[in-house]
Amino acid sequence: MYYLSASILSADFANLADQIRQAEDAGVDWIHIDVMDGHFVPNITMGPFIVETCRRITSLPLDVHLMIEKPENHIQSFINAGANWVSIHIEGNSNVHRTLQVIQSQDAKAGIVLNPGTPAQAIEAVLPFTDLVLVMTVNPGFSGQSFIPQMVEKISSIKKMMRKTNPDAILQVDGGINPQNISAVAQAGANCFVAATAIFKHPQGIAEGVNSLRKQLQQ
Ligand code: DX5
Ligand code: ZN
Numbered sequence: 001m002y003y004l005s006a007s008i009l010s011a012d013f014a015n016l017a018d019q020i021r022q023a024e025d026a027g028v029d030w031i032h033i034d035v036m037d038g039h040f041v042p043n044i045t046m047g048p049f050i051v052e053t054c055r056r057i058t059s060l061p062l063d064v065h066l067m068i069e070k071p072e073n074h075i076q077s078f079i080n081a082g083a084n085w086v087s088i089h090i091e092g093n094s095n096v097h098r099t100l101q102v103i104q105s106q107d108a109k110a111g112i113v114l115n116p117g118t119p120a121q122a123i124e125a126v127l128p129f130t131d132l133v134l135v136m137t138v139n140p141g142f143s144g145q146s147f148i149p150q151m152v153e154k155i156s157s158i159k160k161m162m163r164k165t166n167p168d169a170i171l172q173v174d175g176g177i178n179p180q181n182i183s184a185v186a187q188a189g190a191n192c193f194v195a196a197t198a199i200f201k202h203p204q205g206i207a208e209g210v211n212s213l214r215k216q217l218q219q
Helices: 013-025 048-057 075-081 096-105 151-165 182-187 206-218
Strands: 003-007 030-036 062-067 085-089 109-114 132-136 170-174 192-195
Touching: 003 170, 003 206, 013 030, 013 048, 013 206, 030 048, 048 062, 048 075, 075 085, 075 096, 085 096, 085 132, 096 109, 109 170, 132 151, 151 170, 151 182, 182 192, 182 206, 192 206
Parallel strands: 003 030, 003 192, 030 062, 062 085, 085 109, 109 132, 132 170, 170 192
Antiparallel strands: none
């Protein structure tokens, strides 16, 4: 089973409800919400308020990617707002294991994220305690960046580690995913694909953006 998670970072926020509904009608599985604080990454985006807005628009799982300092201080607000999946970065977080447990104790699913510069081994100790691993295929901060092809090998290594210690966890990829690279990433072991530009900025519209990704996964 492959999951497509539509990142609203490239959506038209003047028409957010309509854009999310179009993505849902086209068959995306999850909605991905990129939370940035201007410290962990250079950009500032959205907070629990937008998660709560999305929750009123759709019943699809809300996949919240926290690119913030001290994520442990905000877990509860995001889950109260309706987050189903909450992912935190391994970089710069002092007690990742505890934060993952806090997320799970609130009936949400917990994910661990690695930046392109972080080796696969960095997540080995917490791997058994996660529901999802997110391998960044761009440096976090902005949508519309180019996929870093060297990450395919890292996806394979992480998949190998997961087979041993956590075979049921989801392996998600995020950054520059498009119809040209999605099959290679799936072959390397990913089963959940985040896309912003390829869905919301597709020249033929959102439905075509979703279809063109899905088509590559069916071949
Ligand atoms: C990047 C975000 C991504 C981003 C993906 O920091 O985590 O989710 O929105 O955008 P595209 O698909 O355009 O690379
Ligand atoms: Zn993201």
